[in-house]
Amino acid sequence: MNEFKAKVYQTALTQLKQKEALLTEERKNIIESILEEEKNSAGDKYETGRETMTQDLVNIEGQLKQGKLDIEELYRLQTIKETPPSVQEGALIKLGNDWFLIAISIGQVKVDDTKVFLLSKNSPLGxxxxxxKKKDQVNFRGKMHLIEELV
Incomplete structure (x- = not known):
């Protein structure tokens, strides 16, 4: 695997794992708050506060579940070692001046002062x-873009 591509995967995985750690800590804090509310409160105010915290907890658990799926998907795509003949999942593409990894939609990571956008194959550009193939052009948002690199 290309060294730059390997760094892109590692940076993305590190970013996802950091987010997972933050969400896990936030989940723990919400659970502690819910348990504390049970000890200290009663009445309508208690019910409203608890419901809000429960909704926050469900939201965070959904984000944690998606994060785990994203990490698994990146590990799966990272096992593809050879350069693909055409753009497919796991491909790293230089389109004009911008780099894109066709993987999961998590936005931008920075690798060696280079911005790389991670996007899904189901995104409009994906x-x-x-x-x-390399040297093909695509028309995106009314502009032609040349695929300069395919790794």
Whole structure:
């Protein structure tokens, strides 16, 4: 695997794991707050506060579940070692001046002062890129973009 591509995967995985750790801590704090509320409160105010915290907890647990799926998907795609003949999941593409990794939609990571955008194959740009080859052009948002690199 290309060294830069390996760094992109490692940076993305590190970022996802950091987010997971923050969400886990936040989840723990909410659970502690719910338990504390049970000891100290009664009445409508208690019910409203507890409901809000419960909704927050459900939201965080959903984010944690998605984060675990994203990490698993990145590990799966990282096992693809050879350069693909055309754009597919796991491909790193230089489109004009921008780098894109077709993987999961988590936005931008910075690797060696280079911005790399992680996007899903099902995103609008991802769908345009799938199946294209190096030196092909794609029309995205009214502009033509050349695939300069495919790793």
């Amino acid at each position: 769908e345009l890129l799938i199946g294209k």
